[in-house]
Amino acid sequence: MTPWIPPTINLWEASISAKKDLVIEARNLTKVYKMGEVEVHALRGLSLEVQRGEVMSIMGPSGSGKSTLMNTLGCLDRPTSGEYYLDGESVAEMNDDQLADVRNRKVGFIFQTFNLLKRTSALANVELPLRYANRSENRGEIARQALEAVGLGDRLDHKPNELSGGQQQRVAIARALVNNPSFIMADEPTGNLDSKSGDEIMRMLLALNEERGVTLIIVTHDPEIAKRTRRVVTIRDGQIAEK
């Protein structure tokens, strides 16, 4: 785990030392949605670097391209142009199966709407990434440990509709963690929660970073949440806004 580098350090030096352990290196990303005649430029030449162990929040007005960027970084979608290296590997050259593999092993997703499988126990939900990773050894045990880590050791057999919103999001966190990904991406993880459970979730995510060095990227509209992360990136009109 690379220690956080204070902004006072010479930027050039910092970039040299940081390059050794970049999780995300994106250059000139563009994303164009074609809607019939109209072209929507969701990303306009955006570049971003994220170091291992970093906690970063992404802010910006609605429609500025935050989710588009998250989907691109999470390999759910391909950029229209630009380069993207995840753990030093070029994502642009990967085929669909390789992308599926990257999503499985390197990215942990946390969604605003939790996105758990209905009618499926918490344990089975957390096991899912392990299944797609073809890991058969002790799947149940690994999933159970992940649920214990988010404080749900006594809710293993509960279905999503038998859990509170905060608990569901914790199951989602356990699921994101279970394959030891290179980074966790959370798109408005507290958007559907009241302030108390939202606060709990934030504390849990930050604790995971402190204790395990998990790299975190959090999209949020809430300045209070942004304040709690060391790095805040603001996006405006598909580009990173200069301060």
Add this chain to the structure above:
Amino acid sequence: MDYLNSLVVALESLMANKLRSALTVLGIVIGVAAVIAMLAVGRGAQSTITGTIEGIGTNLLFVMSGGSSDVTNPKPLTLADAQAMQDSFAAPSVIGVAPMMQGSGTVTAQGESTSTMLEAVTPQYGPVRNIELTEGEFISEAHVLSRSAVVILGPDVAKELFGRTDGVVGETVRIDGQPFRVIGLLVSKGGSGFTNEDNRVIVPLTTAQSRLLRRSTPNRVDMIIVQAASSEAVPQASEEIAAILRGRHRTGIGADDFTVFNQQDFLDTAAAVTGVLTIFLGGVAAISLLVGGIGIMNIMLVSVIERTREIGLRKALGARKRDIMIQFLAESSMLSLLGGILGIVLGWLISVAVGAVAAASNADITPVIGVDSVLLATLFSMAVGLFFGLYPANRAASLEPVEALRFE
């Protein structure tokens, strides 16, 4: 993801929608059950008919009047024709000739009455058809010459009239109002087949000609049964008989006014008829299986749309195209396989029920469920599940993860 896992996942999602899965399965169950039952009944009918025909004996020939339609002056078969066939020079392969007439009549005795099949025969009918009696004696030459009013009862007729199947010799019955003395009782054949051999009475041919079955031509008979020396001699005997009749009826070759059947002809005709029947029944049933398959496709398509977000999520968590494909195919083939198994059981029950109904109404069809039709139904239903699951599965697998996740 390994295959066992896919099966578990598929099973889980089927269990999550029990009612819908059950209704989908029902379509396949009905289709497969129909195929199994129809084929079984068709085969049952076939084997019953075949059995009946085989019971006739392999060395018999049946001569009937009527042949090709372009004969100018067709003549009926007569007793004289039958006598001519007994000429051992003209027909050396023939060892027995039994002319006969057939009809039906009402037999009464002691206030009881029953309608029955009437056979009018000569003494030779006994050995030719292997007639066995439990008591009394068969019709003799003297009976035929003197047009005696004597009758041999089938066991069902005796039971109907006298309530017993022994000691009826010497009783008097009335056939179409005329008194006949009972001289014998037939051995029971167990009443199988489409014509119940136990429900008939046998009278001398000449007696019937003058009193019961009057025909326009005197001495006319309905059929002449010819016994060949052996089953190998059947074609030879057939030729000899045809030559005799052509001479007597003065018809040229190719314009016969009679037809000679042997057992094989009957078997071939029956096989053709029941074969068409079986194919027809099976075809109708297969259509219902097809409809069941379309039901699967429909449900799977609905399921894919409904679970778009789930598919997107699975892809986000690392499912490959193949994983999704296998999951949906596993679901559809599980549905159809389950339907197939239940359908086989239901089809078997239906077959048994049909057999019971048929037995109750004296048409002794024993439905035959072959291993091949079970295999066919299982494989076919699996194929239906795979085929009709393929399109929905492919649609699910091809969804873009972002699009699928954004789907409302």
